Amino acid sequence: MRAGARVASQTAVELVEPALRQWVTDIRQDEARWCAMLTHAIISLDATPTSRTGAFYGKAMAIRNIGERLAFLNRGQRWVMRRLCALLPTVRDARLRSDLQAMLAAHQRNVLRVDARAGTAADEPGMPAPQRPAAPQ
Template sequence: MSGAGPAGGEELVAALDELLEAERAGARVALASIRDASGEALAALMRHVRGDEARWCAMLSRHVRRLGARPSRRTGAFYGKAMAIADPWERLAFLNRGQSWVVRRLEALLPQVEEEGLRADLLDMLESHRVNIEQAADLLRAGR
């Protein structure tokens, strides 16, 4: 997003689509990571993250449609990069960096969003990602 002014229609849709593609990638990584998890704590976290990512995909798609556009059906390149990491714990660390990327994108976008419903949803998404990052960091600190 450019500048500090309000985000316009096409620019806003592009930003939401970028987030949607990232969330779709995160949901797919989390789903695959449930199967690869080496322990119930990791599997439980991945189930939670997968649910959150799917929820945000639905929310972002809804807002893109409300803005008169068709939501992207692409999956972000993050998916392929993450799935190239065989070790579930290393993949979790990579997923956490991806979650941090989403946080940074949301923090940059929010000052430009004037519509209150979208703003509230993006703030919820931001907080959810912050919580997930901390839970993953705690699990990574606790070790394998």
């Protein structure tokens, strides 16, 4: 999760187009929000969060093409979505479950935004399709 926030943060710095920069900054802020929520959840469970990140950041930043990097970031978002879908049925704490459901919904929105921007709708086997928000009535 922290790696995704770092990727979005560094990518935003590299962007010239203000609208695209803001859009990627929004994704970074969303990623940072969920990092904080997960840290608080871990602490509330009397565990100690680590500062360790995997290889995701290095792999993403090695991708020079911004569109391809954002697609890679989306793969990471989808990975998180799969993990959340598997985890949610096992979470008994109502508050934590609600937070994780909100995190899943936010990741789904971000995936849709990146897919729409890239003009793709990358479906992955075993992956729940992101839910588009209902149209206002």
